[in-house]
Structure formats: structure tokens, C-alpha cells
Amino acid sequence: xxxxxxxxxxxxxxxxxxxxxxxxxxxxxxxxxxxxxxxxxxxxxxxxxxxxxxxxxxxxxxxxxxxxxxxxxxxxxxxxxxxxxxxxxxxxxxxxxxxxxxxxxxxxxxxxxxxxxxxxxxxxxxxxxxxxxxxxxxxxxxxxxxxxxxxxxxxxxxxxxxxxxxxxxxxxxxxxxxxxxxxxxxxxxxxxxxxxxxxxxxxxxxxxxxxxxxxxxxxxxxxxxxxxxxxxxxxxxxxxxxxxxxxxxxxxxxxxxxxxxxxxxxxxxxxxxxxxxxxxxxxxxxxxxxxxxxxxxxxxxxxxxxxxxxxxxxxxxxxxxxxxxxxxxxxxxxxxxxxxxxxxxxxx
Amino acid sequence: xxxxxxxxxxxxxxxxxxxxxxxxxxxxxxxxxxxxxxxxxxxxxxxxxxxxxxxxxxxxxxxxxxxxxxxxxxxxxxxxxxxxxxxxxxxxxxxxxxxxxxxxxxxxxxxxxxxxxxxxxxxxxxxxxxxxxxxxxxxxxxxxxxx
Numbered sequence: 001x002x003x004x005x006x007x008x009x010x011x012x013x014x015x016x017x018x019x020x021x022x023x024x025x026x027x028x029x030x031x032x033x034x035x036x037x038x039x040x041x042x043x044x045x046x047x048x049x050x051x052x053x054x055x056x057x058x059x060x061x062x063x064x065x066x067x068x069x070x071x072x073x074x075x076x077x078x079x080x081x082x083x084x085x086x087x088x089x090x091x092x093x094x095x096x097x098x099x100x101x102x103x104x105x106x107x108x109x110x111x112x113x114x115x116x117x118x119x120x121x122x123x124x125x126x127x128x129x130x131x132x133x134x135x136x137x138x139x140x141x142x143x144x145x146x147x148x149x150x151x152x153x154x155x156x157x158x159x160x161x162x163x164x165x166x167x168x169x170x171x172x173x174x175x176x177x178x179x180x181x182x183x184x185x186x187x188x189x190x191x192x193x194x195x196x197x198x199x200x201x202x203x204x205x206x207x208x209x210x211x212x213x214x215x216x217x218x219x220x221x222x223x224x225x226x227x228x229x230x231x232x233x234x235x236x237x238x239x240x241x242x243x244x245x246x247x248x249x250x251x252x253x254x255x256x257x258x259x260x261x262x263x264x265x266x267x268x269x270x271x272x273x274x275x276x277x278x279x280x281x282x283x284x285x286x287x288x289x290x291x292x293x294x295x296x297x298x299x300x301x302x303x304x305x306x307x308x309x310x311x312x313x314x315x316x317x318x319x320x321x322x323x324x325x326x327x328x329x330x331x332x333x334x335x336x337x338x339x340x341x342x343x344x345x346x347x348x
Numbered sequence: 349x350x351x352x353x354x355x356x357x358x359x360x361x362x363x364x365x366x367x368x369x370x371x372x373x374x375x376x377x378x379x380x381x382x383x384x385x386x387x388x389x390x391x392x393x394x395x396x397x398x399x400x401x402x403x404x405x406x407x408x409x410x411x412x413x414x415x416x417x418x419x420x421x422x423x424x425x426x427x428x429x430x431x432x433x434x435x436x437x438x439x440x441x442x443x444x445x446x447x448x449x450x451x452x453x454x455x456x457x458x459x460x461x462x463x464x465x466x467x468x469x470x471x472x473x474x475x476x477x478x479x480x481x482x483x484x485x486x487x488x489x490x491x492x493x494x495x
Contacts (some may be wrong), residue, residue, distance in 0.1 A: 080409055109396075114439035116395060120388055120435075123426065127435040144448035 016157040017104035021048060022092065023064060026057055026100070031124050031314070036168075038083065043085035048102075052076070062099055064091045075109070084111040139343030146274065146282035147227045153275060160282075162273035168225035169237035169267040169310070171210070172292035173201075173244065175258040178218040183255070193257055194218070202304065203253075204243045208236040213284050221292070223284060226272060234313040236269050238338055240266055241304045249302065265306040265338065267313065289327050295335060298326045304338040310337040380433025381477055390471075391428060398467045400426045403465050411450060431481045443491045451495035461485060 001009075011018055017035035019028055026048045038091055039051055049057045052074055063070035068091035075084045089100045142151050146160075152289045154160050163214065175181070182190055194215075201220060202212050209230055210222045227232030241263045252258050270286035291307060299305035307328070310321050319339035325332040349443075363432045381390060399421060412420050412429040423446075462481050468478040 080403055080413045086368065112396065112421055113392075113419060115418040116392060116425050118418070119422040119425040120392070120429075123435040270365070 015106075015157070017085070017102075017106075019102040019104075020094070021100040021102055022059075023087070023098040023100050026061065029094075031101065038078065038085070038104070038106070039296065059299050060089060061334070064089060065341045072101075075111075078293075082108065082111070093240065110344075138319060145280075149227045150282055157164070159261070160274040161261050162271055163227070165226040165229075165270050165272060165284075167229070167233065167267065167293070168223050168270050168288060169221075169265065170283075170288045170292040171222050171237045171241055171244075172266075172289070172296045173220040173222075173241075173261050173262045174296060175218045176262055181259075193255075193259070199245055200251075201244055204247060205240050207243075208240045210236060210240050214281065219293075221284075221289065223270070226270070226284070234265075234310055235317070237267075238304075238306070238314055238318055239264055240312070241338065242340040249340075260298050260301035262299040262301060263304040264292040264297070264299055265304060265310050266291035266295055267307075267310050268272040294328045295326070298323070298335055300337070302340070304340060306336050308337055314338070363439060381473075381481065382429060382432040382434035384477075385432070388434075389431060391434060392425075394422075394467060394471045394473075395428045397471065398428060401463050401467060402460070405459070405463060407456060409465065411452075425493050430474065431484045440488070440491055443488055447492045448494060452493050453495040454489075454493055456495075457486075457489055457493050 012032045013034075014032070015034055017032065017038050018034050019031035020029060023030055027041065028044055028046050030044070031039075031042060042051060048060075055072065055074060058071070060070045061264060070089045071087065073084060073086050075082055077083070085101060086105045086108045089102045092099050092101050139151075141152055142154070146154070150160055156346045168309065176325065182258050196221060198212075198215055202224070205212055205222045210219070210224045211226065212222045222234040222237075222242070224230055230236060244261060244263065248261055249257050266288045268286060268288035268291070270284045270288050272282070272284045274280050275283050295305040295307060305323065305326075306314075306320075314320060320336045321339065323337040327333075387389060402424070403412055403420075426436040426438070429433070430438055464485060465478050465482050468481060469475065473481070
């Protein structure tokens with residue numbers, strides 16, 4: 001077999017569509033088997049425009065006359081498939097006659113894969129947005145349960161190291177006659193009212209750098225001076241307590257339900273940690289928490305009770321009145337009532 | 349190919365619930381077939397093969413005669429992904445609306461189930477997993493068959 005014959009056999013057999021065109025009218029002079037397989041009913045002498053109606057033949061001719069090369073992509077239906085072909089035409093000479101060598105590569109699979117990647121990308125992007133939204137909700141929920149610094153530690157390490165906080169101030173609050181309110185009102189109303197009040201308490205606490213630790217029914221506990229230490233933690237918690245009372249007084253004037261809080265304020269050291277494995281909460285423990293809870297029981301409705309340690313720290317900037325003695329666990333100790341309305345100094 | 353690994357595992361290992369992402373706590377997540385069989389890189393081969401088989405099939409293929417290629421591909425990608433627990437899911441209403449204009453018969457549906465199963469097993473998906481995927485598909489028969 002001659003070299004020419006071998007070349008022709010190869011040209012016919014390769015998986016690339018090859019055709020020769022007269023440059024003048026862009027008519028087919030030759031096409032290989034692959035070209036015929038792809039483009040079906042085709043004959044020598046046929047114009048390329050008949051086969052590819054969407055092909056810009058003017059642009060093709062101009063490019064071949066100029067640079068001598070023209071590239072484009074064309075899509076067409078082959079049975080029920082969309083076939084995409086990358087076409088490159090190069091000007092050449094054949095026995096002195098100007099021709100164009102047209103080489104077509106099947107890029108259908110590439111186009112199909114591109115479509116699939118587009119489809120997948122859109123699915124993933126949508127999922128990513130949903131995951132981000134859910135993550136933000138989880139973060140918001142966890143930030144409601146623990147201070148941000150504790151949350152960051154939990155997020156990074158999966159655990160929280162219990163920490164000792166030297167000097168913090170604790171406020172414990174409950175409502176006088178809460179059992180009667182719960183028994184006499186619609187549950188939805190009670191929960192809605194508590195939500196409203198606790199939300200207001202949280203906002204007031206935020207203004208004074210307090211961190212709400214938890215609510216258990218009608219008990220609300222917030223602290224100042226942790227996780228970041230504060231020089232004026234006791235003053236901050238006293239100011240918060242006073243504003244809690246004032247807020248409720250104002251609220252009671254315009255609402256049918258009368259909420260009477262009792263507040264205990266103490267100070268001292270506490271331990272803060274996440275407690276629990278499956279159902280975890282952030283909690284604080286220590287004498288200051290116990291004392292604040294016990295002092296609360298000695299507070300009059302809409303009153304604030306504190307111990308001598310707190311009274312000493314508040315000094316003359318707050319209106320304090322000695323209120324006898326109370327047993328907080330280790331025998332009788334003097335307790336004080338902090339006025340919510342009388343501002344003795346700038347502290348309130 | 350990634351999927352070959354799973355055939356070597358005992359059935360119990362393949363089906364066991366895998367704990368992942370426990371960094372924040374004790375969230376236990378079940379690994380989907382989509383993840384088990386190598387995610388997008390492996391499932392994409394199943395999608396392309398299924399696309400070829402469906403278009404070449406003289407019963408199913410005509411449904412795609414007048415549908416643009418990107419749309420068919422998008423449909424197949426989401427179809428396989430949703431059946432294998434990948435990042436796509438359809439509500440029953442969406443499935444019904446997508447097919448209510450097509451004269452799909454029980455035979456068409458059964459043929460697609462056969463092609464789906466063959467494609468999955470040819471790509472190394474274990475028989476019981478192929479059963480699960482085809483089962484998911486079959487569960488939606490009434491939403492699709494209307495002819």
C-alpha cells in the first residue's frame with residue numbers, strides 16, 4: 001500500500017471529522033467517514049451552508065481570505081441528542097487550487113459535562129446557603145445559652161474548661177405570687193408575658209454588661225463581671241436590679257397582669273462551665289449564686305435585697321437601708337434593701 | 349474507581365451508621381449512599397451513563413426528543429442525586445408537576461426502573477443499595493405515571 005493510500009485510510013478512520021472545501025463557494029470536495037457519520041446525508045459538491053444553516057459563512061470566508069484560519073462551534077440535533085462540534089478551517093493549496101481543510105472535533109461530552117457541573121454547582125450553592133443559614137441559627141441559639149467567649153471555646157475545642165471567676169456580682173429574681181398567675185391565666189399568656197419581660201431584662205442587662213445565665217420558670221439569674229472581669233460589677237448589677245424594678249412598675253401601669261419581682265443581689269466567686277453532654281447548658285455555681293437566691297426570699301415585692309458585702313461595695317452612691325438580719329445558711333447576717341427609685345448618686 | 353471499595357466491605361459495614369461531625373457535640377449523621385459511593389465525582393459517571401442509556405432507549409428516549417440538552421442533564425443530575433441522598437430533593441408536588449404533561453405509562457416507568465438498576469450495578473453499586481435506590485424511585489410511581 002502506498003503512503004498516499006495509507007494516509008487516506010487513516011484520514012477516513014480517525015475519530016475527527018475532516019472535510020476539504022473549495023475556497024470559492026465553500027463546496028465539499030471530500031469528507032472522511034467520521035464526518036459523514038456525524039452529519040449524515042451529505043454529498044460532494046454540496047455547499048457547507050446547506051449542512052450548517054447557522055454557520056456564518058461570510059465570516060468564515062473573510063477569515064480564510066485574511067488570516068487563513070477560522071474557528072467556531074456549532075450545535076445541532078443528531079437523533080435526539082444535541083451534538084456540539086468545534087470546527088477549525090485552515091486555508092491550503094491543492095494542486096494550485098485554494099481549498100479549506102475543515103477539522104471538526106466532537107465536544108458534545110464536554111458540553112454535557114459542563115451542563116452537569118452547572119447543575120451540580122447550583123445544587124451545592126443552594127445547599128451551602130441553607131447550611132449557612134442553619135449554622136447561623138445554631139450559633140444564635142448557642143449564644144443565647146452561653147457567653148460568646150465560652151461559645152468560641154466550645155466551637156473550637158468541643159468542650160469548655162470550667163473556669164473560676166474571682167469577683168462577680170449575681171442577681172437572682174423571681175415573681176411574688178407566680179403560682180397564682182400560672183394557675184389563673186392562659187398558659188400562652190403567661191409564656192408570652194414572661195418572654196416579653198425577660199427580653200426587656202436581657203436588654204437592660206446588656207446595657208450594664210450583664211450576662212444572663214438562665215431562667216428557670218419565674219427565676220431569672222444574671223451576672224456581672226464575667227466572663228470578662230469588670231471593676232464595677234457590683235454597681236452594674238445594682239443598677240440593673242433597679243431598672244428591672246422600674247421597668248416592671250412602668251409595665252404594670254399599662255398591662256392587665258401585675259408582675260411583682262423580688263430581687264436578691266450578692267457578690268463573690270463563682271465557677272462557670274457548660275454542664276451536660278446531650279442537653280447541655282452553661283451554668284454558674286458558687287456562694288454568690290446561692291446567697292443571691294436566698295436574699296431574694298428576703299426581698300419585699302418590687303424590692304431588692306443585698307448583703308453587707310454588696311452594700312459596702314456600693315457605698316454612698318446608692319440608697320441603701322438596713323433591713324435587719326437573715327440566715328443565708330451560716331447564721332444571721334445583716335441584710336440591706338436597695339431602693340429602686342431613690343438615686344443617692346451617679347451610680348444609678 | 350472509588351465505588352469498587354464498597355463491594356469489598358461486609359454488608360454490615362456498608363450499612364452501618366457512621367458518626368461524623370461530632371466536633372460541636374454529639375450530632376450523629378447517617379452517611380448517605382451519595383457520600384458512600386464517592387460523592388459527585390463517582391455519581392457523575394452514573395449520571396452520564398444513565399443519560400446515554402435513556403437517550404438511546406427507544407421507549408424512554410422519545411420523551412427527550414424536544415428537550416434541550418442542558419435541561420435533560422440538569423434533570424438527570426438532580427434525579428440521581430435525590431435518589432441517592434445527594435444535594436437535591438424534590439417534593440411530591442414538584443415531581444407531579446414536572447411529569448404531568450407527559451404520557452408516561454406503567455411500562456415506561458418499569459423500563460426506567462430496569463435501566464436505573466442496570467446502570468447502578470454496572471457502576472459498582474451493591475445490589476441492596478441498588479434495591480434501595482430503585483425502591484425510592486418506585487415509591488413515586490403514582491406521581492409520575494399518568495398514561
